[in-house]
Amino acid sequence: MGMATSFLPVWIVMFPMVMTLVIYYVEQHNERMRNALAVATSVVTFLSVLSLYPYIMAGNIVEYSMFQLLPNLEISFRVDILSFSLALLSSFVWMLVSIYSIDYMCKEHGCNRYYPVLIITLASCMGIFLAGDLFTLFVFFELMSLISYVLVVHEESLEALRAGYKYLIMTIIGGLALFFGIIITFELGGSVSLGGPALITVPSSLAFFAFISFLIGFGMKAGMFPLHVWLPDAHPVAPSPASALLSGIMLKTGAYGLLRVIFHIFTPGMLQDAGWMIILAVVAIITILLGSAVAITQDDLKRRLAYSSVGQMGYILLGMSILTERAIIGNIFHIFSHAFMKSTLFLAAGAIILKTGKRSIRELGGIGRQMPFTMFAFTLAALSMIGIPPLSGFLSKWTLSLGAMDAGLPYFVLVLLVSSLLNGLYYLPIIIAAFFGAEEGHEHGLVKISEAPYKMLIPIAILAVSCLLFGLLPTNLPFDLSRVAADYLLRGGF
């Protein structure tokens, strides 16, 4: 296990930032160039992250500290296996989404606003995952949260503005809580670095406040109950590619932050001894059941998906609260599989909305016969969400459940299974209606609806196939990364 200083993390974060300006300049003159640049930026970012692969997998850590913003508070980057995994995942999904955006957004207004924001959000997301200390993480976290507001309110409808406002307010509350937590950490630990030994090892009331603050700050982003209220409003109103990123990737920054807090700020052992993890466990269980139950009653397709995200984030939080090795593996793997599944679902929903203009599930009868490819991808991801083997959702549930059994908590397994049943109750009717239900729209003279353009279908296909492959294949990158990352987190080494 070695350390190295490399400029690459800075490059990964700064490149899209600089490119944002370039895109902003270019788009004033040439729209096609803008699209090409946005895709190129995300591709290059992905490749840059990927180029770290051999180095990281050899057990090394890359560090780079830039400058001190305030005394003792510096902007620094640190790439370990967990950072790398999530950065890889995010940049990959981002790449696909930006390809998807080209055709999806072509009929939308305000594309000149959309693309720079998309790319700078990528930059800040990379910044979160590659941050070397809490302060840097916080800076990028706030940047991402505030900028993604623009994505949320893109439609500029009253509904979107309201949802965006709610989102903004909650984000600021979360940011303040986070700031509070960081201040306490700095006070108690004398540092906010994520690379060193645990900063808070003795439970105290101040430390408890820090824990709660982090829980609020990151949990808000992760859609944790009772801070999830913004999520079902904000995710559906955003344009579909943005929803895919919001649900698929940006929720995960909260989960990532909590992982860092549990393993680097505190120690898992101390958190368990102090009994603070029970809070997380209880909240996670409520999140799972609440999200799944409420999703059943939603009629808006994207809103149902958003509530489903709440439930699925509950799995990730639950995995975090259990803290056995298999639970952590399952937790990290579920970050992967949920990113793939939910992006597929949102992108497929976007294709349907683009082609039919229908958002209500009741109107989706027969859509599977008109857009078989899109709905097939949707089905694959939805079945994965229910946890049908051999799809990736099953594997994460399987691993999480074994983790819960390891900790002697069979009731958690029961919660997971009940929620699987609920997932079935809200996903299957969509699929059944789409493929076997009565067709809508016959009365107004058959409107022939065709598949979305291929630039939208290819990203959907890649993501949907990932849901299958990452469940089925014996050795797949996400699972290996999760395993190594869990090992790294629990033992502090490879």
Place this chain on the structure above:
Amino acid sequence: MNFAAAQEAKTSAEIITSFLPAVAVAVPLAGSLLVLAAGMLGQKKLRNFVAVLTALAAFAVVLAMYPLVQHGQVVYRFADLMEYGLFLRVDFLGFLFAAIFSASWLLATVYATVYMKSEQAQNRFYVFLLATLGHCLGVVLAGDLFSLFLFFELMTFSSYVLVIHRQTEGALRAGAVAIYMGIAGGLALLMAMFILFFAVGTLEIRPLLEEITAAGVNPLLVIGLFLVGFGIKMGLVPLHIWLPRAYEEAPTPVNVISSAAMLKAGAYGLIRVLTMIFSPASPGAEPAAELLISQVGFAVIWLGTITMLVGAVLALLQDNAKRILGCSSISQMGYVLLGIGVAAFLGVEKGAVGYTGAVYHVLNHSVFKAALFMMVGIIYLNTGEVALSRVRGMMSKVPFVAAMFLVAYAGIAGIPGLNGYASKTLLHHAIVDAYKYGHAGSLQLAERIFMLASALTVVYFAKLFYRLFMGRPRPEHRQLQFKVAPQLKSLLAVYTAAIFSIGLFPSVVLNRFIIPATAGFSFDYASVKYLGKLDFWVSKDLQSVGVVLIMATVLFLAFDHYRVFDWQAPEWLSIERSFYLPLASFLLKACCHFGVTFDSAVNRTYLKSGELAGGACRYISSFDSSLNTAYEKAGGTARHLIEQTERFDGALNEAYEKSGGLARRLADGTQAFDASLNEAYEKSGKLARQLADRAAQADDTLDDFYEQSGRRSRSLWDRMRGRPSDWNIKNLNFDSFLIALMLGLFLFILVYYTKIR
């Protein structure tokens, strides 16, 4: 022979690694893709041909395993696939089931090529028909519970598409019940697997009772979950509710494979769990655990008894021929369950008779029930009806079918010489043995119910036959030309031949196919050996058939007389109406309603807190504004004061200026005086003028001085009125500033939050 010998016989069984099981699963899956391709090209004939060929190939691959499984187990492992790894292992039991499945599928696919001709979405049908075969074969060829579960779930989903094939509202509803129950069952299995895997560390299907006991798991919980999971699939009462409706709605080929294979997959799972996983590897080591399993077996015997009785009574009351056959399947699965129960109840020593009875009955049921469904399907093809109230007198129209129906009827009724007799006799032996050796008096009652259910089977089939074939055809059918395709006739002939050959040579089938299926199980070798010598043609067994037939005759006459057949059971008697629907709607409502209320309550709490904070802020702002007023007042006073001072200053200035003016006037005066003096003393010389100049100079400096002093006093006042930033921050440190900022932001948020609505 003793246990040691049996153990030796078991260990001598080879483990053969072969690709065949994987091929058996893969062939239908690949075939379904080929069918899809052919169907997309619009080649209907080719598609049907490929479908039949695929089923044939699957059957051939399964048969190719026959020489291997006679020597031992055939295994194939896909290491690490899906993290856990897929593991296929075929012992004789698995082979037997796979053979039954693939044979039924082959015949059903041939049947489908005729039956489905005028149906919609045939491409989809064939694709999923073959995919389901692959999944079903996967279930019975699986070597561990993980793989079994995988294929079991896939089977649930692929068979769903077959059930709802017609896409009518009824079909969709039937399918929804089936798939949700299927998923719930799958989750029960998964839970059981988690408990088992965690405790024992393996999911392999082999005798594990010792390890389970050592791990301290509650076997009742695990077995209960398995019973629910597999019981749903096999139509165990009270989990059977999806079955009659799904059978009514599905096309006939699906009924055929469903009753011949998918119900059996559930039975297969239970056999594996109850008589294999929960059986001791070395009998007698764990007497307490064995006793517990035997008690579980006792419960399963009763579940089976109830299932067979309820299924039979349900069948009696149905009007739809397919539903009658579906309920009959429930009843027949009750027989199988009873056999499994006896096997668990009597344990490894004497339980073999129950086990063989169950397996034998699975084989027989697959034969006669498939044949019966096909016959009803033929009538449907010609008339478009299967309701008994709308079809009659088919004897005159399709005498061939009527004759075959009688054969299959005799088979299911257990008439000696036809296939049902052998397995029913074995099962009867089993229940008698259970009563005799198990020292449980209540089992005598179970035996009576067994007889009653058998009699009821005869009765409801009599009703079916009577209504369907006897009498004059209905007017609308009289003129109809009935056509039965030659393929269908030959299929029926195949089934009839099977019914006869199994029925005439029961011992051969028992010794060649059923008893070898005990390989790998812990049953006492001697008792199995003894079972092989069983003679089916003894007067005692034949007598009990007579008893059943006499009971049936009496019952039939009584029912006919009292019009029981046409009795419409009140709704509250339906377990679906009285229990499942209320339960489901209650759970859903409780869950969703509670969830939504809770969620909106959280949302409202936020808004409320925002509102509250808004109120607080309004209060603070009113306080603030009063403070402001106070400041303003104070400021006014100050300003007044300042104005006063200014006026005073002005007056002072004026006074100064006046004094300046005075001085100037004095100077002017002096100048005038000087001028006159000059004039007067013009000649008096420079001295006087110099003096006058100097005086004027002195006056200027005085003037300057006065003006400067006035300015100085004004700027002092200016400063005192002055800029607040000069003094605001100086006395407060940075931290409190931050806190103030945060508080301010927080309040800002809360205030504006109220505006969101």
